[in-house]
Amino acid sequence: MAEPLRVALAGLGTVGAGVIRLVEANAALIERRAGRPIRITAVSARDRTRDRGVDISRYAWEDDMTVMSERGDVDLVVELVGGSDGPALSLARKTLGAGKGLVTANKAMIAHHGMELAALAEQNGAPLRFEASVAGGIPVIKGLREGVAANRVERIYGILNGTCNYILSTMEDTGRDFAEVLAEAQAKGYAEADPTFDIEGTDAAHKLSILSAIAFGSTIDFASVETSGISRILAADIAQADALGYVIRLIGMAEADDEGLFQRVQAHLVPFDNLLAHVDGPTNAVVVEGNFSGRLLFQGAGAGDGPTASAVVADIIDIARGMDTGFEADRAFSIPVAGLEAMAVADSGTRQSRAYIRFMVADGRACWPRSPPQCVMPGFRSKA
Numbered sequence: 216m217a218e219p220l221r222v223a224l225a226g227l228g229t230v231g232a233g234v235i236r237l238v239e240a241n242a243a244l245i246e247r248r249a250g251r252p253i254r255i256t257a258v259s260a261r262d263r264t265r266d267r268g269v270d271i272s273r274y275a276w277e278d279d280m281t282v283m284s285e286r287g288d289v290d291l292v293v294e295l296v297g298g299s300d301g302p303a304l305s306l307a308r309k310t311l312g313a314g315k316g317l318v319t320a321n322k323a324m325i326a327h328h329g330m331e332l333a334a335l336a337e338q339n340g341a342p343l344r345f346e347a348s349v350a351g352g353i354p355v356i357k358g359l360r361e362g363v364a365a366n367r368v369e370r371i372y373g374i375l376n377g378t379c380n381y382i383l384s385t386m387e388d389t390g391r392d393f394a395e396v397l398a399e400a401q402a403k404g405y406a407e408a409d410p411t412f413d414i415e416g417t418d419a420a421h422k423l424s425i426l427s428a429i430a431f432g433s434t435i436d437f438a439s440v441e442t443s444g445i446s447r448i449l450a451a452d453i454a455q456a457d458a459l460g461y462v463i464r465l466i467g468m469a470e471a472d473d474e475g476l477f478q479r480v481q482a483h484l485v486p487f488d489n490l491l492a493h494v495d496g497p498t499n500a501v502v503v504e505g506n507f508s509g510r511l512l513f514q515g516a517g518a519g520d521g522p523t524a525s526a527v528v529a530d531i532i533d534i535a536r537g538m539d540t541g542f543e544a545d546r547a548f549s550i551p552v553a554g555l556e557a558m559a560v561a562d563s564g565t566r567q568s569r570a571y572i573r574f575m576v577a578d579g580r581a582c583w584p585r586s587p588p589q590c591v592m593p594g595f596r597s598k599a
């Protein structure tokens with residue numbers, strides 16, 4: 216029997232509790248696939264007494280999650296706390312610095328510090344995995360790192376934020392306005408109490424910048440993602456789009472060409488006959504266009520305890536499988552960090568697309584708005 220992979224779990228919220236449930240429910244199957252048992256040895260969160268619907272009494276408890284990688288009974292740390300900096304980043308640095316593996320679902324941390332963490336992983340022969348950081352349960356990072364590894368990826372785009380997609384498709388189905396649907400999404404748990412990162416496009420931009428790096432072999436460039444959200448879209452825009460043959464979706468799109476890297480998150484008009492027009496509710500979908508693979512569509516649950524835990528545990532299994540050979544040449548971003556290219560940022564002003572512009576004008580006044588248009592949505596371009 217191979218030695219178990221001993222795992223410390225930082226964060227016992229939606230995803231952390233989901234990981235415990237999954238590791239327990241599928242233990243025998245996971246062991247057969249991983250080639251060794253996966254054993255959770257230590258856990259950490261803020262409140263030790265909180266009922267999480269899972270029994271954590273059999274695991275050692277750490278009040279300070281940043282010390283978990285120092286434990287002798289831990290080979291791998293799973294970070295499910297969140298936040299681009301703070302304790303999550305301290306834990307990640309210490310874990311990789313100690314030559315131990317790190318699995319995280321934290322897109323904000325990877326978008327801001329992914330290059331540093333991947334370099335640290337390489338220097339210390341430690342594996343770094345972050346499948347759950349993009350599109351929840353959809354194995355799109357594996358798809359890019361492995362499935363299309365032989366391709367020059369020309370374009371990648373899709374619906375990367377389930378909260379926005381839920382809001383837009385509910386506005387479409389019910390004719391209700393943004394604020395009302397946002398409140399309902401919060402009540403149902405599809406939107407955070409502070410929804411800013413989701414509805415202003417930041418969350419999708421984090422994910423897009425991670426996908427771009429893997430797809431194009433570039434260093435992560437979150438700062439250059441042109442980002443806007445959906446908070447100024449009105450029910451009237453949805454109705455007008457429908458009359459023109461479109462739905463409105465928040466699309467993240469990245470292209471790499473002679474001009475450089477172009478990354479944008481913006482609400483788009485998507486024609487009814489496009490696959491992405493039929494992605495409703497909190498679902499995510501990512502389209503990858505490779506020069507030999509052609510167009511690939513990855514679609515599924517972009518969030519939730521089960522799907523996200525599925526991606527996290529897949530990463531753990533991946534690491535368990537690699538333990539016998541080691542991680543000296545591990546490539547979290549498909550190409551070693553030194554080989555990733557810092558690409559020029561393509562000028563969005565030179566890119567052509569069709570746009571929808573709404574003007575609010577007062578009756579009886581000249582037909583020119585006194586304030587800028589509230590919402591500009593370039594037409595969705597498709598090579599199909």
Ligand SMILES: NC(=O)c1ccc[n+]([C@@H]2O[C@H](COP(=O)([O-])OP(=O)(O)OC[C@H]3O[C@@H](n4cnc5c(N)ncnc54)[C@H](OP(=O)(O)O)[C@@H]3O)[C@@H](O)[C@H]2O)c1
Pocket residue numbers: 225226227228229230231259260261262263265280294295296297298302320321322323347348351517518519520523
């Ligand atoms: N939820 C999803 O569907 C989803 C999908 C994809 C990726 N993610 C990512 O997964 C990560 C976790 O998300 P989540 O939804 O599970 O979050 P969550 O439900 O808010 O859980 C966060 C956990 O972290 C703990 N925590 C927070 N600050 C801490 C600190 N300073 N020290 C120790 N523990 C701390 C909390 O402890 P207490 O429980 O004691 O308060 C809680 O257990 C985030 O990076 C998120 O972006 C989530």
